[in-house]
Amino acid sequence: MKITAILSALAAATLVSAGKFHLPKDNTVELQPHGYIIQYQDNISRANAHSNLKKHAIDYKVRNEYDVFNGAAITVKSDHDGEAIASVPGVKHVWRIQRYSLPKTTSNGGGKVDEENSVHHMTGVDAVHKKLKLTGKGVKVGIVDSGIDYKHPAFAAAGATEGCFARYGKNCRVKHGWDFVGDAYTSFNTPIPDGDPMDCRGHGTHVAGIVGGNASNIKVGPTPLVPWIGVAPDVTFGAYRIFGCEGFTSTDVILAAMEMAFNDGMDIINMSLGGGSAYKENPTSILADKLVSFGMNVAGAAGNDGSEGVWMVSDTGLGETSTSVASFDNAYGAYYTVSYAGGKYPYNFSSAWGKAIDLPASATLFPLFDKAGVLLDGCDVNTYKDLDVKGKVVLVLGDYSKCGSFARGEVAKSVGAAGILAATTPFGMTNLAGAPGLPMASIENRAGQAILAAYKKNPKNVLTWAKGPSSVRVEGGGAPAEMSSYGLDGDLRSKPDIAAPGGNIYGAYPRSKGSYALLSGTSMATPYYVGSQALYYEKTKTKPSGPDVRRVFKNTATISKNFQSKTFTSAAKQGAGLINVWNALTTTTHASPDRFDLLDSDNFRGVQKITIKNSGKKTETYTLSHVPADALNSYSKGNAWPHPKPIIEADYATVKFSSNKVKIPAGKSVKVTITFTEPKVGDAKQFPIYSGYVVATPSREDSPAVHVPYIGLKGKVRDVPIMDSDLGLPMAGVRKENGDIEEIPKDFVFNFKDAAPAVVVRFASHTPNFTIRIHDAKTDKFLGYVVSGSDIALGAMGRMTNLNDGKYSSATFSWRGLVLQTADLTSKPVQLGAGSYKIFVASQRKLTKGAYPADYEIFDMGIFNVSA
Known part of the structure; x- marks a missing residue:
């Protein structure tokens, strides 16, 4: 339409x-x-x-x-x-x-991934290519991003060995597009649009390459270290450039790009953008739902805030019918390696060093360990006392709870070390900032332990640094990525929806930037999911509805475990699981709805119905079962701010079916009633988020099982802390004329000109309605809501990140006497004069009707005397 x-x-x-x-x-x-x-x-x-x-x-x-x-x-x-x-x-x-912003992706400088160890083995895409011969031909995919290097040979038409020479011309698979902003746009200046969506940043080109690049037959220009192929290598692209060469973009530009993609006839839109946590009532989500209702499909990145804990899924994919995509790490990755005592270990060099490490054999290893033989973190210079590490590579424990990589790098430099290897805890490799001038790298935990053990046997072993990258099995690979954001949203809806490979993905990059790169992020997982949808479109030879396609992929995803875990990962982390494209394209069973949102103990939706449809040609018998997943406890110590790494608990729901087995004729459906009971274990006052999967397994071995995730919160979500009282917030202060906020002196008298009251807040979780209310101190009469600059303290708010540029994130509302007297916004702000006022910070509790004060978390900021 x-x-x-x-x-x-x-x-x-x-x-x-x-x-x-x-x-x-x-x-x-x-x-x-x-x-x-x-x-x-x-x-x-x-x-x-x-x-x-x-x-x-x-x-x-x-x-x-x-x-x-x-x-x-x-x-x-x-x-x-x-x-x-x-x-x-x-x-x-x-x-x-x-x-x-464009989401922060990580890179180790590029490299190769052997074809036999391709990411497509994780998802069944390799089988779809080989057995079903599907390539996405005839499907249109819109990339709303930084543009596409459409002249890159990976985007040439089938059979061509080099890219197109003119925009949308011969050999081009990028047939549509627009540059909404121009090279110089940063969002702080005026856009200068034109018709050329050439990518000068790299993100959009890499995203497009994952969807449908093809570097299997490149004969001109820079060639990849190994041939690779995207998920749907014959799709037609639309490139909708919304970023300049640097800086940000803005909501108005994103909406314009989404609408043009729709008008150009795109079947699917990929939006690998960086937003924050929010409610679904945000412009991009609202438009996404509208586009889906008119026949498109929209996917957005779940976000890379896994280190922030729960409530942090990004706003782009929060639409009711759009898809929020989480990330799994590729089982294989391309890394530079260091060899020691016969072992070969991948490393991730620090951003301060920025290149492969090439130290001579004379730079021998020196593990920094205590009397018990346990590695130390290297933060304290005194641990080097009486030790000769000059010219040596120090092996330390990569525990950054005490100090960062810069600090321990500076310590190592001060004692003359030649470099640092930091063994990550608990596993995998991390991204180090590092110290300038010092070769420094993260290695896997298992590598650190193996190197330490080898050193204790023979301290004379030497380190050998590889000249180029190679393909290695990654510790933690094949499991949910640590950086991938946790749900839920503010309404306890199950987001993210599904996961796809996004860690260590090799693919296209602008020719001006080296042509190929290895990047990680939910930005990479989203196009993998979008490319998989394109294969589904081609197979069905129809344009199925967005919700139907999402349901098929969620039904058939692989329910997965965290690395080295015996239990299944929470649905708040992996959604329905890792995408299984082969199963999605071959299944003859469908289950709906595609999720069960059980909500909390107060609003518990314990009785649900699942509809199972047999689209096969024969009668099938299905056995229904329950797979519990990890419960996430973020409030185990009565804290107001969620734990950055939720505590995993065995808080499992009980699930009963009205019938444990159902026999369904070909082409028919059956409804089964499911009764959920909240977990018996788990402290309701600590608000554990529990989840799991309802599974329908057919009797035929050649037919995959299907499942539906469920998720709930034990306890009353209305009692989940909204303000970060752990830091003493909200707090009131004096807003000085220069903008600084100072503590309120005893018996201080404010004025609305150069000593205005200011309130600092910090959101630990969502609230459907945040307000700062002014009352008359003598009569307690409500006078209005604070108007601060161009904003009014009235409306929904999402959870904040913990830090912003190294400082605790917060928001400040200065009150210079303006109030809005009604919440329906029909009145004009009025100016109050001298007087005595009470200020209340009031945040509506989640899933409440909003009756004041019963349904609000309220902080009394005290009485403020204001002079004329």
Whole structure:
């Protein structure tokens, strides 16, 4: 369906109900000055909306107009703010324009992955290529990213040995696209769009290569170290460039790119973008759901915030029908290696060193261990006392709880060490910042232990550094990636939906940047899932609905375990599991819905129904069973801020079926009632998130089982801490004229000019409605909600990351006397004068109706005396 068809359904009308202004998530989110996204009421036409804005004297400049989204992006030139825009008749939602970054990916400088050890073995894509001969031909995939190097030979048409010479020309598989921003765009300047989506950053080219690059027959230009092939090597691409060569992009640009991809007839959109945690009522998720309802499929990266703990899945894939994709590490990766005592070990060099390590044999190994023979971390210079490490490579334990890689690198330099090898704990390799001028690298935990044991047997062994990368089996490979973000969202919905390989993925890179690279992130997992969908589209020879495709892949995914674990990983980490493309394309069984959200103890949805459909040609008997997964405890010590690494517990739900076996004729469906009982173990006051999988196994051995994930929270989610009281927040201070916030002196009298009250907050989890309320100190009468600059303290907020640029993340609201008197935004802000006021920070508890004060977490900030 095209734009014109959709517009015919949008009849002009004028409504008087007020819209809703959504607060920015926190002050770590960059915002466009005076920039707003507006969504109109469903039956409001563009002309009527603009007329209403002008009638309310709002002076603005249009940045972008949206048809499917039914709205616009504007820059406001008058002094009107978000709540003023939301009060205009016909306006449904208003958001500040947010800046988005490309997610941080990791790289060890490139290398090769042997064909026999390809990532496609993990997912069954190799079998689909060989046995089903599917390549994604005829399927259109839109890459909303940094562009594509469309002249790269990996994107040449089938049979061609070199890339295209002109944009969208001969041999090109990139047939559509647009540059929305220009090379110089950073989001802090004006976009200069044109028709050339050439990639100058690399991210979009790598993403496109995973979807459908083909480097199996390249004969000109830089060639890969080993031939490789993307998931769907014959797809047609649309390149929608939303990033310049540096910097950020913004919400208004992303929406414009999504709509153009739709209008160009893309079947699937890939959005490997970096957002923050939020509710699904954000512009990209709303538009994604609309596009899916009109026949597209949209996938977004779940985010790379696994080190932050729960509640951190990224906002791009939070739509009800779009897909949020988590990441697994590739079982094999390309790394430089160091050999010692007959063993060959991969290493990941520090970003400060930035290249392969090439030390002479005279730089021998010196493990830094205590009297018990246990490796030390190397943070304390005193541990080197009376030890001769000059010119030697020090082996230390990679535990960074005491100091970082820079600090221990500086210590090693001060005692004359030639380099450092840090054995990661508990496993795998990590990314080190390192110390300038010092060869420094992370090695796997098993490598560190093996090297230490070999040294104790023969200290005279020497280190040998390989000149180039090679393919190695990666410790932790084939399991959920540590960096992949945990769910849930603020409504306890099961996100992420599914996982795909995203760690150690070798593929295309712009020719100007070396042509090939090995990167890691959910940015890489998302296109793997998108390419797999393209294979499904080709096989079915139809354009199935987005929810149907997502369900098939979730039904047939491989339920997986963490590395070296005997239990299954939480659905809050892996979703339905690792994508199994062969099973998805060959299954004749379907189960719906594709998830069970059990919610919490107060709102427990313990009785559910599963529909099992037999699409095969013969009657089939299915056995129903339950596979429990790890429960995640983030509040075991009564803490307000979630543990960065949730504690795994055996808190398992009990599952009973109305029938344990069902016989289903060909082409028919059967419904089975499932009764869930919350885990008997696990402390409800610590809010463990439990999960598992309902499995339907056919009697025929050649037919794969299908499953549906479930997830719930034991305890009352309304009691999950919202504010980070562990750090003493929220807190009140004095906002000085220079912007600094100071502690309030005893008996201090504020004023609204150069000594205004300020409130600092820090969100430990989501809230559907955050408010800062002003009351009269004498009568306790409610006077209004704080208006701080262009923002009002009123609206949904997602969880913050722990740190931002090395400092604790927080948001500050300065109050200079402006309040909004009603929550429906129909009133204008009013200025209060001198007086005595109470300030309350009140956050609505999750899954409540929002009755005040019963449904709010409230902090009384005290009485503030304000002079004229």
